[in-house]
Amino acid sequence: MSHKVIVPIGPYHPLQEEPEFFRLYVEGEKVVDIDIIIGYNHRGIEKLSESKHFDQVAFLVERICGICSSSHPYAYVLAVEDILGGEAKIVPERALYIRTVIDELQRIHSHLLWLGLAGHFIGYNTVWMWAWKYREPVLDMFEMITGNRNNYGMFKIGGVRRDIKDEDAPILKKTLDELMPALDMFKGAVMDDPVIQARLKKVGILTKEQAIDWCVVGPTARASGVDIDVRRDEPYGVYERLNWKVIVEKDGDIFAKTVIRILEMYESVHIIRQCLDKMPKGAIDADVKDIPPGEGIGRVEAPRGECIHYIKSDGTNRPVRHKIRAPSFMNVASDKVAAVGGTISDATITLAAVDPCYCCTERVVVLDKRDNRKIMSGWDLIKLSQDKTARLKKEMQINE
Amino acid sequence: MDFRLKALTKSIWVFHASVGSCNNCDIEILDCFTPRFDVERFGIQLVGSVRHADAIIVTGAMNRKSAPILKKIYGQAPKPCVVIACGICACSQHMFKDSYNVLEPLDKILPVDVYIPSCPPKPEAIISGIVKLVNKIRGGK
Amino acid sequence: MNATTKIKEKLGKLIISWQESSPRRIYFSVAQEDIFKTAQFLFKELGLRFSTASGVDTHLGLEILYHFSDDKTGVIYSVRVLITDKNNPQIDAITPIFPGAEWIEREMWELLGINFKGHPNLKRLLLAEDWPEGNYPLRHKDEP
Numbered sequence: 263m264s265h266k267v268i269v270p271i272g273p274y275h276p277l278q279e280e281p282e283f284f285r286l287y288v289e290g291e292k293v294v295d296i297d298i299i300i301g302y303n304h305r306g307i308e309k310l311s312e313s314k315h316f317d318q319v320a321f322l323v324e325r326i327c328g329i330c331s332s333s334h335p336y337a338y339v340l341a342v343e344d345i346l347g348g349e350a351k352i353v354p355e356r357a358l359y360i361r362t363v364i365d366e367l368q369r370i371h372s373h374l375l376w377l378g379l380a381g382h383f384i385g386y387n388t389v390w391m392w393a394w395k396y397r398e399p400v401l402d403m404f405e406m407i408t409g410n411r412n413n414y415g416m417f418k419i420g421g422v423r424r425d426i427k428d429e430d431a432p433i434l435k436k437t438l439d440e441l442m443p444a445l446d447m448f449k450g451a452v453m454d455d456p457v458i459q460a461r462l463k464k465v466g467i468l469t470k471e472q473a474i475d476w477c478v479v480g481p482t483a484r485a486s487g488v489d490i491d492v493r494r495d496e497p498y499g500v501y502e503r504l505n506w507k508v509i510v511e512k513d514g515d516i517f518a519k520t521v522i523r524i525l526e527m528y529e530s531v532h533i534i535r536q537c538l539d540k541m542p543k544g545a546i547d548a549d550v551k552d553i554p555p556g557e558g559i560g561r562v563e564a565p566r567g568e569c570i571h572y573i574k575s576d577g578t579n580r581p582v583r584h585k586i587r588a589p590s591f592m593n594v595a596s597d598k599v600a601a602v603g604g605t606i607s608d609a610t611i612t613l614a615a616v617d618p619c620y621c622c623t624e625r626v627v628v629l630d631k632r633d634n635r636k637i638m639s640g641w642d643l644i645k646l647s648q649d650k651t652a653r654l655k656k657e658m659q660i661n662e
Numbered sequence: 663m664d665f666r667l668k669a670l671t672k673s674i675w676v677f678h679a680s681v682g683s684c685n686n687c688d689i690e691i692l693d694c695f696t697p698r699f700d701v702e703r704f705g706i707q708l709v710g711s712v713r714h715a716d717a718i719i720v721t722g723a724m725n726r727k728s729a730p731i732l733k734k735i736y737g738q739a740p741k742p743c744v745v746i747a748c749g750i751c752a753c754s755q756h757m758f759k760d761s762y763n764v765l766e767p768l769d770k771i772l773p774v775d776v777y778i779p780s781c782p783p784k785p786e787a788i789i790s791g792i793v794k795l796v797n798k799i800r801g802g803k
Numbered sequence: 804m805n806a807t808t809k810i811k812e813k814l815g816k817l818i819i820s821w822q823e824s825s826p827r828r829i830y831f832s833v834a835q836e837d838i839f840k841t842a843q844f845l846f847k848e849l850g851l852r853f854s855t856a857s858g859v860d861t862h863l864g865l866e867i868l869y870h871f872s873d874d875k876t877g878v879i880y881s882v883r884v885l886i887t888d889k890n891n892p893q894i895d896a897i898t899p900i901f902p903g904a905e906w907i908e909r910e911m912w913e914l915l916g917i918n919f920k921g922h923p924n925l926k927r928l929l930l931a932e933d934w935p936e937g938n939y940p941l942r943h944k945d946e947p
Contacts, residue, residue: 301727301929305682306761309940313760322757328686328782348825375689394696412686412782477853477903490852496827496877559828559870559879561854572857572868585857587907595906727931762940763930 284597284613291605296598311584316342316419316553319581323571324413327588329375332368333564334571334586335417336361340498340560341573342419342553349498352548357421359541362499363434364407364416365562366530366537370441371400372565373523373530376617377448380520383611384461385648389451396444399437406430421547431538438531445531449524457654462517466612468600469514476596479589480567481522482616486514492563504536516615523617553579564589566617594618607650610643673705674792676746677715677739681732682764683722686782687749691719699785706792717744717795723751723758724768736772744775744795748788753777806849806873810880813844827876830868832883835894838869841882842897842904845871851880853903858911860942861885865892865917886917896922914941 285297307326311319323334343349349358374397381389401411407426408414416422426434452458468478473486483490491508493501509525511518555577561570567589574583593616601612680688694701695708709715712735724732736743747768750756758764768774775798778791804812807829811818817840819832833841845851851871858867864887871880886892896919898904908919909928916939919925927934 301927301931304725304727304763304929305723305758306763306940307758310758310761325684325686325757325781328684328689331686344825344828391697394693395698398693398696398698411784412690474852475901475903477901490874495872495874496879557824557828557830559881561879568854568872570854570870572855572870574859583857583859585855585859587855591855591906592903595903598902725931726934 284601284609286601286606286609288606291607293601293604293606293609296601298594298597300594308584308586311581313580315579316575316581319584320417320419321415323586324415324417326586328412329372330368330564330566330569330588331413332364332416333562333569334588336365336498337560337562337564337569337571338573338584338586339417339419340562341558341571342560342575344558344560345553345556345573345575346419346550346558352550353421354545354548355542356425356544357546357548358500359537360422360426360546361417362501362504363426363534363537364414364422365499366533367400367403369530369565370527371397371404372617373527374400376523376565376614377452377520380611380614383614383644383647384458385651386458389448392444393448396441399440403434403437406433418547419553420550421545423547425546426538426541431541435535435538438534441531445524445527452520452524456658457651459517460654460658461608461611461651462515462520463513464515465608466516466600466604466615467514468596470512472596472599473514476592476599478567478593478596478616480564480593480617481519481526482567482593482596484508484510484522485518487512490568492561492568496561498560498562500537500540501533503540504533506533506536516611519615519617553577566590567593590616590618606643607646610647673707674716674796675707675709675714676717676719677709677712677735679712679718679720679732679735681720681722681724681728681752681768683749683751687721687751690782690785691721691748691788694785694788699789701789701792712739715739715743717746718772719746719748720752720768720772721748723755723761723764724766724771725761725763726765727763729765729771733771744799745772746776746778746791746795747774748778748791749783750779750781753779756781805876806851806878806880809849810845813848814841817841827878828881829878830881830883832885835884835886838882838884839895839897839900842869843900845880845882846901849873853897853901854879856904856907856911858915858917858941860889860915863887864889865915867894867911867917869897891918892916893918893920895920896925898922898924913939915939916942 286293287295314322320335320338323338324331326334340349343352346352374393378390378393404414405411408416408424468486470487473483473488489510494508506529509522511522553575555575558573561568569589570587572585573581576582597613601609604612678691718739747753752768755764755767776791776795778788780787817833817837821831823829846853851873854870854872856867856869864885866885869882886894896908898908899921906928908922909925911917912919912925913927913930
């Protein structure tokens with residue numbers, strides 16, 4: 263006899279920092295359906311854009327999401343520069359390199375952040391603490407270059423606002439050198455751990471067909487064998503000139519998504535090093551004055567996937583229309599198929615696997631389909647996940 | 663200030679409520695619990711249920727959908743409960759104040775005890791805000 | 804044969820206008836009744852990825868741009884439709900072709916008031932349940 267239970271995840275789930283409702287319908291231990299209710303972060307940014315100058319919009323969109331804080335302004339300025347003829351035509355060389363460095367530093371901090379959260383969800387709190395500890399030097403680098411740990415205010419139409427000073431480049435390189443052993447540690451800890459493999463392999467699978475039908479992007483898509491990456495498909499910044507690779511896996515499970523994020527960090531370090539070596543001297547800003555009437559689309563590969571902005575201009579100093587589509591808008595929707603069929607103890611990590619940035623998207627309750635409803639808190643749901651890991655460790659006779 | 667609240671300043675259990683934030687403040691709050699800042703050594707802990715909380719730390723510019731939920735949460739919190747507005751969005755709505763979905767500032771709905779401005783406030787600023795709160799409760803300035 | 808050639812060949816008469824604003828940005832218009840066929844061709848036959856859709860309130864009507872990405876070439880094909888009846892705007896949903904369109908069509912319904920016929924789950928996505936009916940935030944209220 264099936265007994266469906268309500269297990270709330272959200273809206274104030276302690277480790278999912280943003281309010282969002284996932285309603286999981288379960289039968290016994292198995293998730294049979296899911297409803298996703300967003301909107302708690304909807305601040306009407308697209309409409310607000312229409313009342314701001316083009317320059318102000320860059321600051322506005324930075325606050326769409328704190329984690330991919332440079333992706334949105336980058337995609338936005340690319341959209342406006344599209345109207346002007348394209349980034350490559352307008353933006354000075356040095357600024358292209360600086361933009362790329364910021365973009366990749368952001369990827370590193372974002373993936374480390376995710377790694378920490380994922381570690382906590384499955385009961386590896388040391389992974390959480392270490393991942394976030396090694397994230398701090400990356401944030402220090404942001405503060406050194408841009409003045410702020412988050413919300414960098416770097417992107418403007420036609421270039422960047424601040425330069426990377428000559429004396430800062432060696433410090434940045436040294437920080438990256440010091441990060442490498444940490445990445446090696448995470449790689450070893452995660453990829454070689456049999457318990458983590460048992461927790462994450464074959465869990466939360468999104469097949470290639472599903473990934474295509476749900477139009478997912480980023481590591482979520484690449485984990486399922488869909489080989490897409492805006493940095494290679496429609497290059498921006500200086501990606502075309504550098505030596506780096508797109509990481510693709512084929513199993514579509516959470517382990518694949520984890521591997522991709524870890525390996526991408528190595529690529530990011532490699533890209534930044536090349537930028538620092540090749541960056542020429544020169545102007546960092548093209549001093550764009552007017553935006554002519556027209557339409558432009560700009561997109562970047564945020565840590566979570568393709569972030570795309572559309573701008574319509576009528577020649578005045580404000581956008582007529584600004585459409586923003588964050589990567590999580592596509593990825594979170596695919597939880598509808600990824601989480602269904604799994605167990606409650608895997609639900610938390612499955613939902614977290616797409617690296618949801620809910621605030622990007624706009625913006626867990628487990629329900630019993632029958633009458634008896636037992637409500638567990640989100641805290642309990644994480645506990646379920648952590649208990650499963652502890653159980654597996656015991657079964658595999660591994661002591662921490 | 664309330665005698666019970668004074669007793670709580672030995673260790674503060676904090677419930678984190680994000681009502682429409684971009685996540686930056688939330689990450690910086692969580693950062694406070696990581697090794698570099700480690701507020702747990704001061705007895706500050708994040709709790710999963712507001713019923714155990716001594717303080718609610720609110721982030722984000724409250725919108726139409728999240729306001730009723732925040733009111734409910736505050737209602738469920740055992741009193742006395744202090745409210746901390748973390749980040750400029752929670753303090754004064756920031757650049758979202760003209761939005762069709764962001765209606766009232768937080769302090770029109772809840773009694774805010776501490777305002778921690780900035781976008782986002784660094785962990786040092788958050789800790790400083792909490793220290794000021796503790797001092798306020800203890801009767802200092 | 805690249806995607807551009809295939810689109811022009813197969814959709815041919817359905818294309819009302821064609822504009823290449825840059826090598827990687829192609830905008831073409833079809834009539835609103837042809838959107839389902841167009842989307843099906845782009846997604847199923849050409850294998851383009853649906854990136855997003857953007858609706859905008861113009862003085863001519865409600866315009867929707869469906870942005871499809873050809874990841875092999877980095878070109879974005881934006882299909883433009885114009886819904887002239889602003890009092891009762893309707894168009895076929897493309898969600899039945901691929902579920903990835905579900906959320907964006909719900910968003911356009913609630914922010915612009917466009918009814919997507921055949922959408923399996925047309926209900927509120929972002930706005931509160933008690934948001935006043937008939938109030939569409941992205942419509943321009945000061946339009947003549």
